[in-house]
Amino acid sequence: xxxxxxxxxxxxxxxxxxxxxxxxxxxxxxxxxxxxxxxxxxxxxxxxxxxxxxxxxxxxxxxxxxxxxxxxxxxxxxxxxxxxxxxxxxxxxxxxxxxxxxxxxxxxxxxxxxxxxxxxxxxx
Numbered sequence: 001x002x003x004x005x006x007x008x009x010x011x012x013x014x015x016x017x018x019x020x021x022x023x024x025x026x027x028x029x030x031x032x033x034x035x036x037x038x039x040x041x042x043x044x045x046x047x048x049x050x051x052x053x054x055x056x057x058x059x060x061x062x063x064x065x066x067x068x069x070x071x072x073x074x075x076x077x078x079x080x081x082x083x084x085x086x087x088x089x090x091x092x093x094x095x096x097x098x099x100x101x102x103x104x105x106x107x108x109x110x111x112x113x114x115x116x117x118x119x120x121x122x123x124x
Contacts, residue, residue: 003106004047005036006054010062014070014081026069031086032111033062035094039103049103061093083118086110091120 013028035058039048065073070081079085091108098105104122111117 001038001040002042002048003036003038004049004051004054005034006051006058007032007034008055008058008062009033010066012065012068012070014076016082017071017080026071029112033058033086033090034107034109034111035091036106036108037098037103038106041102043102057094057097058090060097061090083110083112083116084120087118087120091122095122 009030009032011028011030013026015026016023018024035054037048037054042048065086070076070086075089076085079089087108087110090110091105094108095105104124107119107121109117109119
């Protein structure tokens with residue numbers, strides 16, 4: 001199996017609902033998102049997929065949240081905008097945008113800072 005990972009960043013504010021602490025107040029992050037995709041076999045060019053194509057798909061999934069208050073953007077207007085939920089929502093959006101067939105998403109990592117990361121894993 002082969003894997004590739006692409007990284008994108010975006011800036012957004014959020015506030016955690018029902019959280020006992022400072023993070024219940026609105027604050028912002030420069031979020032870092034890594035998406036890993038895999039294929040059992042490489043394509044005719046010797047790639048899992050083109051990094052530029054993965055970057056474009058990630059942009060489609062992430063751009064609606066850039067410079068937004070996440071609590072006001074669906075689905076986070078009803079779902080708590082935790083790093084874990086961001087990893088799932090962004091990962092599932094990328095998964096839905098991938099061409100059907102050979103390439104599948106493996107994981108989506110969301111960093112809210114350099115020391116804190118949440119990961120959503122996809123079944124094989």
